[in-house]
Amino acid sequence: AQQYPYVNSNLRNIQYQTRALVWDLNNIDSAGNPLVTELPLGLTPPTDSTLVFTAQGLGINSNADVAGRSHVYRNGDTDRLRQDAAYWKKDTNGDYKYNWVNFNDDEVYSSMAYDINDNGILIGNYRKYIGGYLRDKFFTLDTNTAGEAPVTPADFTPGISDLSSKAKDINNQGQVVGYIEV
Numbered sequence: 168a169q170q171y172p173y174v175n176s177n178l179r180n181i182q183y184q185t186r187a188l189v190w191d192l193n194n195i196d197s198a199g200n201p202l203v204t205e206l207p208l209g210l211t212p213p214t215d216s217t218l219v220f221t222a223q224g225l226g227i228n229s230n231a232d233v234a235g236r237s238h239v240y241r242n243g244d245t246d247r248l249r250q251d252a253a254y255w256k257k258d259t260n261g262d263y264k265y266n267w268v269n270f271n272d273d274e275v276y277s278s279m280a281y282d283i284n285d286n287g288i289l290i291g292n293y294r295k296y297i298g299g300y301l302r303d304k305f306f307t308l309d310t311n312t313a314g315e316a317p318v319t320p321a322d323f324t325p326g327i328s329d330l331s332s333k334a335k336d337i338n339n340q341g342q343v344v345g346y347i348e349v
Contacts, residue, residue: 187224187235187255189263206255207265209239218248224255226282226336232256232310234280234289239267252278252291252317254310268308270317278306282336287311290334290343298329305332305345322347 187206194202208222222237233255241249252268268278270293280291287310292303304327306317322328334345 182219184219185221185223187222187233187237189224189227189231189233204263206233206235206263209237209251209253209265209267221250222253225280228283228285228287230256230285230287232283232287233263234283234291236277236279237265237267241267250277250279252280252289252293252306254280254283254289256310266310268306268317270306276301280308281334283310284337284341285339286341288337288341290337290345292333293317297327300329302329303331303333305334305343305347307334307337307343323349 186208189204189206191202196202206222206224208220212218212220220238222235224233224235226234235253236250237253239249239251241247241251254266254268255263256266258264268280268289270278272295274295276294278291278293280289283289289308289310290306292305294301294303297304304319306319308317309315319327322330322332330348332345332347334343337343
């Protein structure tokens with residue numbers, strides 16, 4: 168029952184806790200295994216919780232900054248579990264610290280960060296209703312500026328269109344690759 172929490176006729180929903188990890192292939196132990204670092208979640212689960220909490224690392228730069236997403240209770244609201252874009256950077260002790268990407272928009276349902284370049288520019292997408300349609304929109308965020316809000320670049324027209332767009336990768340020249348509806 169713990170491994171298969173949802174049982175309906177022959178359907179089973181296998182749910183596992185997942186965590187973002189960094190495997191450092193340049194630091195190998197005596198057994199030949201790379202150094203593995205688990206990145207913190209965007210929340211501290213209650214000790215008696217039966218919920219499944221996830222975090223994913225999806226991109227890394229040469230500074231070892233990680234882009235991804237994690238479950239989070241936005242602004243401490245424990246009634247609503249969300250999965251939002253995040254990034255992790257090392258502090259002065261070399262420990263990874265979680266950073267939530269705050270859109271300051273209650274209409275954003277979820278978000279995900281896919282990559283971060285060596286200049287600290289994070290890219291990803293968020294999901295919200297635009298023009299009556301649930302859409303994914305591309306965003307950028309300068310992680311070097313505290314309190315910086317994510318920016319949604321213009322699509323084919325000035326302003327924010329109702330076309331879905333996703334950014335998937337960014338290089339050190341600030342060029343982003345992804346896709347958009349046409």
